[in-house]
Amino acid sequence: MNRDYDYDVIVIGGGHSGCEAALAASRMGCRTLILNHNLDNTALMPCNPAIGGPAKGNLVRELDAMGGEQAKSADFSTLHLRWLNTSKGFAVRTLRAQCDLKDYAAHYGRVLSGVPDLYVYQGMAAELVTDANRVAGxxxxxxxxxxxxxxxxxxxxxMRGKVHMGLVSFPSGPLGQMPSVTLSDSLIRAGIELSRFRTDTTPRICRNSVDWASLDIQESDPKPEAFSHWSEKRVYTGHYCARTRTSKVTHDILKAALERSPLATREIEVRGPRYCPSLDDKILKFPDKESHPIFLEPVGRDSREIYMQNFSTYMPPDVQRDIIHTLPGCERALMLRPGYGIEYDYVIPTQLEPWLETRAVAGLYCSGQICGTSGYEEAACLGFMAGVNAALSLKGRDPLVLGRDQAYIGVLIDDLTSRGTDEPYRMLPSRCEYRLTMRHDNADRRLTEIGRDLGLIGDERWSAVYNRWRLTEMERERISKVRIAAGDFTNEVLRGVGSAEIDEPVRALDLLKRPEVSWKTLSRLVETELDDESGTWIEIEVKYNGYAEREKRHVRRLSSMEKLKIPPALSYLDIKGLSAEAVDKLTRVMPRTLGQASRVPGVNSVDIQLIQVVIERFRGEESAGVRDGD
Ligand SMILES: Cc1cc2nc3c(=O)[nH]c(=O)nc-3n(C[C@H](O)[C@H](O)[C@H](O)COP(=O)(O)OP(=O)(O)OC[C@H]3O[C@@H](n4cnc5c(N)ncnc54)[C@H](O)[C@@H]3O)c2cc1C
Incomplete structure (x- = not known):
């Protein structure tokens, strides 16, 4: 047997998802191959090279806590870094990094080449090999x-990628890459149902042709920060973003050219991302809005290209040029690449188990944008989970399924596999019902132990976080006993942050509960050597304690239903009273638990009660020794 052709795990694709899947599987001891049609596009960012932002930043931190690589890649390549949502409270604040496109990809490339038993090969996958509904190659x-x-x-x-620029369309992958043509048919033959989505990107303009002096410039945050729990925090200087905006003139040009937009002429009928619409979509749907902001963002340290965030478009290149020249600061801008839209096949994700294996073909997993998502972060997390689960199944271990109360990653996968999606799915804070307890700052506490159990968090990383937690807990315990005396200095500090004065000693943690008293303020009143990050963690825990307890009680209340397993032999057709829609949807999704069943669209609370009764009957029969089919 030629070992070059024989692997435990093959990952088709070397994008964000493929890289994480292959790294996870190979680090867990599987002989793994990345089969990528072009090795030069490994971890390519076809859109804005930005990582993080609301909810997406939480995904990156969670992935990092379990041993994924994306946070490290972002830290290695960051040009510009900011905290977002700072005014909305700790629960939803998160980092966003503007990265150097080439450095980001280079980091992944370097890491891939350093892992034993991980191989890469340039080749376009055309067909799956299956053997009795089990994948074989x-x-x-x-x-x-x-x-x-x-x-x-x-x-x-x-997969069957088709690019649109105005009314011209042609088969293509993103950024001029080759499309994958025959893999779709092979999946369909294997019994997997596909559908189509679209997404779009913006024109890129030349840095030197922008009048930066006339624009609002946004620098990086002045405080050192990092995405990864294990990276050194840094301040980033030398690169900035800038803001410009569309005007009535811009909109008039767009409106006059709508007959040349494939969206307006309905040349493209497939769904695009509702939460990230193209400028064409915005003008069509909100014709009365007078202006939209557009952000000019660097794509690389040494690159002349500037990305135009919020200006993705399907318009022909000449219209794009005209539009660019209406934007303040861009009157003389030189367009280097036109924007475009792309439509492609994806796998309807309700055909996947919660561990991302297809039900139609055993041993076949799907991850990344092919599952109906959009975004580098969603792709990377799905890749990691698919790689981990492929490896676990080879070791004969139970799959890793994260709960909705455990991680944004759990919400992402549960939403996709239980509810499906009718547009490219993007993670948003509002999708997560437990966002007060699943924060950017506590991803390590929630998930590092899981990464350690998988063998993906080594001793050094483990002791770094473990020691940090231990010291923080000890300090919290110590401070919980400290009372702050009333006095001139104390009251001056409190007045300084707009907080009420005290006239008798107050527990330090009670002061910290006040919204306007931060850890930084408290540390002027209490002697402490704790670093800022750990101190802020104590502050968040203290301030959110009441809400967090409420969330935990809610999770406990739901958990019996959430975890109640549905016997695989249960036939929905045989449950009297179940609505026809529920029978149809549940038979397609085949939920594993009653909690998952309750989230399948079209299934109502009466349906859930009926299923619960049948499960209890199954359990009763089982414990009475009655077997299936008796
Ligand atoms: C035009 C456009 C605009 C976008 N806009 C945004 C945005 O605004 N915000 C955002 O967050 N995300 C955006 N995205 C999405 C983001 O780029 C993707 O979500 C992300 O790249 C998906 O990662 P992935 O690993 O699933 O797939 P990709 O990064 O697409 O990687 C797929 C990999 O598979 C390989 N491949 C494909 N078929 C085969 C085959 N048959 N055989 C071998 N190899 C194969 C390719 O070579 C590639 O390496 C956009 C994407 C595009 C194309």
């Missing part, structure tokens, strides 16, 4: 056949 367009016991498909926006 992949054949490339060049006719090479690779064997594997598990396959992860992470082919992004490439």
């Amino acid at each position: 992949v054949v490339t367009v060049a006719g090479e056949k690779f064997r594997a016991r598990r396959v992860v498909i992470a082919s992004g926006t490439y």
Whole structure:
């Protein structure tokens, strides 16, 4: 047997998802191959090279806490870093990094090449090999056949990709890459249902042709920060973003050209991301809005290209040029790449188990944008989970399924596999019902132990976080006993932050409960050597304690229903009183637990009660020794 053609796990695609899937599987001891149609596009960012932002930043931190690589890649390549949502409270504040596109990809490339038993190979996967509904390998367009016991498909926006620029369209992957043509048919033959989505990107303009002096410039935050729990925090200087805006003149040009937009002429009928609409969509849907902000953002340290955030478009290049020249600061801007839209096949995600394996083909996993998502962060998290679960199944271990109360990653996968999605799914804070307890700052406490159990968090990383937690807890315990005396200095400090004065000793933690008293303020009144990050963690825990307890009680109340397993033999058709819609949807999704069933669209509370009764009957029969089919 030729070892070059024989693997435990093959990952199709070397994007954000494919890289994380392959790293997780190989670090867990599997001989792994990334089969990518172009090795030069490894971890390519076809859109804005930005990582993080609301909810997406939480995903990156969670991935990092379990041993994923994206946070490290972002830290390695950051040009500009900011905290977002700072005025909305700690629960939803999160980092956003503008990265150097090439450095980001180079970091992944370096890490991939340093992992033993992880191989990369340039080849376009054309067909899956299956054996009695179990995956057995992949054949490339060049006719090479690779064997594997598990396959992860992470082919992004490439499957039957079609680019649109105005009324012109042609088969293509993103950024001029080749599309993947035959893999879709192979999946359909294997019994997997596909559908189509679209997404879009902005024109890029030349840095030197922008009049930066006339624009509002946004520098990085002045405080050192990092995405990864294990990176050194840094302040980033030398790169900035700037804000410009559209005007009535811009909108008039767009409106006059709408007949040349494939969205207005309905040349493209497939759904795009509602939460991140193109400028064309915005003008069509909100014709009365007079202006939209556009952010000019660097794509690389040494690159001349500037990305135009919020200006993705399907318009022909000449219209794009005219629009650019209406934007303040861009009157003489030179367009380097036109924006475009792309439509592509994706796998309807309700066909996946909560551990991302397809129900149609055992051993076949899907991850990344192919599951109906949009975004580097969503892709990376799905890749990690698919890689981990492929490896766990090879070791005969139970799959890793994160709860909705455990991680944004759990919400992402549960939403996709239980509810499905009718537009490219993007993670948002509002999707997460437990966002007060699942914060950016406590991702390590929630998830590092899981990464350690998987073998993805080594001793050094583990002791770094463990020691940090221990010292923080000891300090919290010590401070909980400290009372702050009333006095001139104390009251001066309190007045300084707009807080009421005290006239008798007050517990330090009670002062910290006040919204206007931060850890920084408290540390002027109490002697402490705790670093700022750990101190802020204590502050958040103290301030959110009441809400967090309420969330935990809610989780405990729901948990019996959430975890109640649905016997695989249960037939929804046989449950009297279940609505026809519920039977249809549940039979498609095949939820594993009653909690998952309750989130399937079209299933109501009466349906859930009926299913619960049947599960209890099953359990009763089981404990009475009655077996299936008796
Ligand atoms: C035009 C455009 C605009 C976007 N806008 C945004 C945005 O505004 N915000 C945002 O967060 N995200 C945006 N995205 C999405 C973001 O780029 C993706 O979500 C992310 O890249 C998906 O990662 P992935 O790993 O799933 O797939 P990709 O990054 O697309 O990687 C897929 C990989 O699979 C390989 N491949 C494909 N088919 C085969 C095959 N048959 N055989 C071998 N290899 C194959 C490719 O070579 C590539 O390496 C946009 C994407 C595009 C294309």
